[in-house]
Amino acid sequence: MGASESKLAFKEDIFRLSGTPDIPPNDPWWSRFYTLPESDSDVFALWSPTDLRALTAFDAHCSPDTPAPQKNAEILIYAVVRRLRKVVERGKAEGDEEGRELLNCVRVLTRLLPYLLEVEGLRAWEDAFFWQQRKGTWVWDTKYNHRGPLFDGLNPGKKVPEGSGEGSLGRPLGEELLDLLINALFLPGLTLPSRGDGNEKADNAITYSIWQSGIGCKQSVGMSKENERNAMEVLRLLLVVCSRAMYIMPNVAAQADVKALTYITTKSSRQVVLSLLCSLLNTVLKYNPASWRVPLDLSAITKDPKQLLVTYSLQLLTVLIIYPVPGDEPNAFRKALGRLHRVEDFQFIQQGLTVVLSQPISGVASYVPTASKAVPWAPEMLVLSWELLQCNKRFRSFIIDTDRAHDFFVLVLYYAMDAKDDPARQGIVRMAILILQTLTVESTFGIRLNKSFIGQESLPAVLRISNFHGSYADYLITSVHSLMTTTKGRLETVYPALLAIISNIAPYVRDLQRATSSKLLDLFISLASPTFLLSGGDNHTMLSSLLESLNAILEHQYESNRRFVEIIARSHKRFEALRNFTVNGALAEVDRMAQERKDRNSGIMSPVRRVSTDRPSVDGARSPNGNSRQTSLGNVPEHSAFAIGNDDDEDDDDMTRPTAPQSHVRGSRASSVDDAVPVQSRSMSEKARGKLPVGQGSFSRETSRNTSTTSLASMPPATPTTAIGSGMPSTFTPTPEWLETWLPHLPLHTILTVIAAEHDRDPALRRRLFSSTTSIPTPPAVSLSSPLTDSPSPPKVQHFHWSPLALGWYLSMLWGFIYAADGLNNPGSNGLWAGTHVKLFLVERRADGGVSLRRPKGAVDAVGGEIARRVAGLGFGGGGSTSSSPVVGSVREA
Structure with missing residues (x-):
């Protein structure tokens, strides 16, 4: 039969399958579904979604209380699984014809199962059909118009006596299918090279040989391109069987029992786990996308069998190791990954990760236009990297205890910086940030960040900082500042993670540069602004976290951070203003800035407040194009525009939306030290503050909206405290009682003690306030002793905790x-x-x-x-x- 005739016949069979109900299970016609198709495209192109949905529609002969798909769907699944079992249990695919039939069985299931998984009403049927003990089935007898006799779906010739339909005929069909597919990944003649000896016993025919050399194996099995293509199709079906999570809402996905994944990760034998894990891992890590065998345009590769095998291997591997098994039973794949300990294995893993993740960076200096493109599966490789860091402490130590940590953190940071301005890739940015937080929990990593960062000119434009000089710690803090100040609130949900990164490394950083110290102060100014603090009941916790980081630098590294100490001492009014913070004064400050904004929008500005607008914006501190708009690191302004909140927030009044020039006016006004001090600290004494009536100066959500763009930080309001899953924000009203719950507990004592000591040592510091043009002298040759008499508090480590x-x-x-x-x-x-x-x-x-x-x-x-x-x-x-x-x-x- 020719190819066109075969396609026509197969299409006719598809029409019959969905149009003729209850075809007898012992009809030889069923074999046509695994004998006629010539390729996977025949199955996918000829079997339309309309045909599939007709097949998965509820069977009219089933009870409405227990809906099920058409009986033809069940009989077809039994037919292809039966053929799969016959070949796999023999332990060898004999000839090309049998191999094609086995692949066609895989293709039919790959095409059909997603349409069964999507139907909400088939959940109970799916659980009974695939995951409960196999029972007798039946088809409708159209001649006599009643239910036909019971039979074994995997053996249609075996009749099941009436009354025993509730009995067990064997293991659940889903478990048998998964075992068959995993064995098919190690089947000679299909996914492994054929063996010459045909006298091997069926019991011992399947040998779980690791595909590639690397972890657990020193010699590859020598898979041909045909073997790789066949293995790719089997992996693809395994992914489909495990894809139940796609049809579950994310709010409950973590608690859902995906029975396919539960079975593989808990019931597989140790030999299967190790062989499958090492085969997938070695295949992924040994593939070099930059080799001469791969076309230069990586995005154009869609049919290269090796690349597809790597893609599906990585995807199945990550799905297996991140699956949260319900209950207390451990995930065998994750457990095995966490037990890797050989240094040569870690070197192999680190090299494989680096080859893929560094593809965009390694091609920067290349003359080939497409050499700097990221590998298509780089996001999944980031997931694998994070999982290795989380579940294998030895691997984390291997990365951190050497200079490999520097290269790895720059690679991760590249993906965060490259995607931060793309709304469609915010998931990658968030993941990269959490990977960095995972690294910083180790004290050794913080210590090693003090190494000088040399050669950043060779990095991509998104990573370069104009005129940068300093250590890796300076570079990381500057990058965190950039992620928080240039993303317009898109990363607001992970601001705590960014602040945790600073907190984790703060006790160990030494010799912070002036520009880095200025950025830390800039973050403090933004988080301490009245607009931000009053826009959410929990916003002060972020300010407290940053203050603890500043304290950690002063307590643990006072003598080695003289530039940082100088900037803190010259910015004393900022901290004194926070100490004198009041609700009424903050509301007055918000109102004043709102009025100024209206004046600016109407073209009226008070002469006292009119200032130059030629100060560069903070967004220019790291220009994606590395152009002339980049601000010199040594001249980065202290007080910069800083957006915390949702960039999609809308103001009720269009006149309150600032344009680009207004943003410069707002930012330049912040450079005035007197303006930066909130109104309440200038107009209210401590005595007056104590006389404030309870509840005076209410602050509603509408007030927040009308003043959301006017603070020094240029912050839209953060969403008020929200109940998890409710999606409905609650109204927050700041009161003096609310203020007293957190303001007296802010960790300001250490900073104010240092400021007082520095002013006593050099009274001129009180008069010479810090600004972007202030000249900070070179630290003295003889280190000054710390004025803090108490022992430094133990470093506070902020881990990422899963929920x-x-x-x-x-x-x-x-x-x-x-x-x-x-x-x-x-x-x-x-x-x-x-x-x-x-x-x-x-x-x-x-x-x-x-x-x-x-x-x-x-x-x-x-x-x-x-x-x-x-x-x-x-x-x-x-x-x-x-x-x-x-x-x-x-x-x-x-």
Whole structure:
């Protein structure tokens, strides 16, 4: 039969399958589904979503209380699994014809299962059919119009006596299918080279040989391109079987029992776990995308079998190791990954990760236009890197105890800086930030950051800082400042993680440069501004976290950070203003700035407040293009525009929205030290503050909206404290009672003690206030002793703590990567999940033919808020992302 005739016959069989109900299970016609197709494209192109949905519609002969798909769907699944079992249990695929039949069985299941998983009403049927003990099944007898006799689906000739239908005929079908697929990954003649000896016993035929040399194996099995292509198709079906999470809302995804993943990660034998883990890991880490065998345009690779094998290997590996097994049972794959300990294995892992992640950086100096493009599976490789750092302490020590930590943290930072301005890639930015926080919990990492950072000119433009000089600590703090000040609130939910990074390294940093110290003070000014503190009941926790970081520098590294101490001493009015903070005074300050904004918008400005507007913006401190707009690091202004909040917030009055020139006016006004001190510290004494009536000066949500763009920090209001999952913000009203719950507990004592001591040592510091043009003298040759008499407090380590909602965000991001990659590798209707109604994220069609992946409505704020609460223990209830914010990115379909 020719190829065209085969396709026509297969299409006719598809029509019969969905149009003729209850075809007898012992009819030889069923074999046509694994004998006719010539390739995977036949199955995917000829089997349309309409045909599949007709097959998965509820069977009219089933009880409405227990809906099930058409009986033809069940019989087809039994037929292809039966054929799979016959070949795999023999332990060898004999000839090309049998191998093609086995692959066609895989393709049929790959095409059908996503359409079964998407139907909400089939949850109970799916659980009974795949994951409970196998029972007798039946088809409708159309001749006599009643239910036919019971039979064994995997052996249609075996009749089941009436009354024993509730009995067990064997293991659950889903478990048998998973075992068959895993064995098929190690099947000679299909995914491994054929063996010459045909006299091997079936029991011993399957040998779990690791595919590639590397971890656990010193010699590759020698897979051919055909073997790699076949293994890729089996891996693809395993991903589909495990993709139940795609059809679950992210708020409950972490608690969901995905039975396929639970079985693989808890019931697989130790030999299977180690062989599959090492095969997948070695395949991923040994592949060099920059080799001469790969086309230069990485985005154009869609049918290279080696690249597809690497992609699906990495995706299945990450899905297996991050799966949270319900209950207390450990994940065997994650446990095995955490037990790796050989130095040569760690070297192999580190080299493989670096080759992929450094692709955009290593190609900077290349003359090849496409050499600097990121590898398509780089996001999944970041996930693997993070998992290795979290679950294997030995690997984390291996990275951190050497200079490899410097290169690795720069690589991770590249992905954060490169994606920070792209709303569709915010998930990558958040993940990179949390990876950095994971690194900084180790004290050795903080100590090693004091090494001088040389050669940043060779880095991509997004990583370069004009006229930079300093250590890796200076570079990291500057980068954190840039992420917080140039993203317009898109990363608000992970601001606590960024502050935790500073907090974790603060006790160990030495010789901070003047520009870095200025940026730390700039963050303090922004977080201590009245607009920010009054816009959310928990916002002060971020200020407290930063103050603790400043204290840690002073307590642990006072003598070695003279520039930082000088800047703190010259900025004494800032800290004194915070000590004298009052609700009434802050409200007066907010009103004053609101009036000034209205005056500016109407073209009226008080002569007292009119200042030059030629001060450079903070956004120029790190220009993506490295152009002349970049501000010299030595001249970065102390007080910069700083946006905390949601850039999508809208003001009630259009006149309150500042334009670009107004932003410069606002920023330049902040350079005046007198202006920067809040009104309440200039107009109210301590005595007057104590006489404030209780509840005076209420501050409503509407007040917050009307003044959201006027503070020194240029901060839109942070979302008030929100109940997890509710999506409804509560109204916050600051009162003197609320103020007393946190203001007296701010850790200001250490800073004020240092300021007083420095002023006693050099009274001129009180008069010479710090500004962007202040000349800071070279630290004295003889170190001055610390005025702090108490012993330094132990360094406070802020770990990242997982919660169910944070894990739901993580799972949605990973499956979003997988969905996006599948859309690129299998464009149009050939995608594994294309056209199905996934729930873990929303798939929105764009006018240009592509799709955008977004989180479902109501899921983002809940997940983001929980991450903000748990990431650093600060209790910050921000809502920096809207309900339509992207989860991973965009896919362009053919």
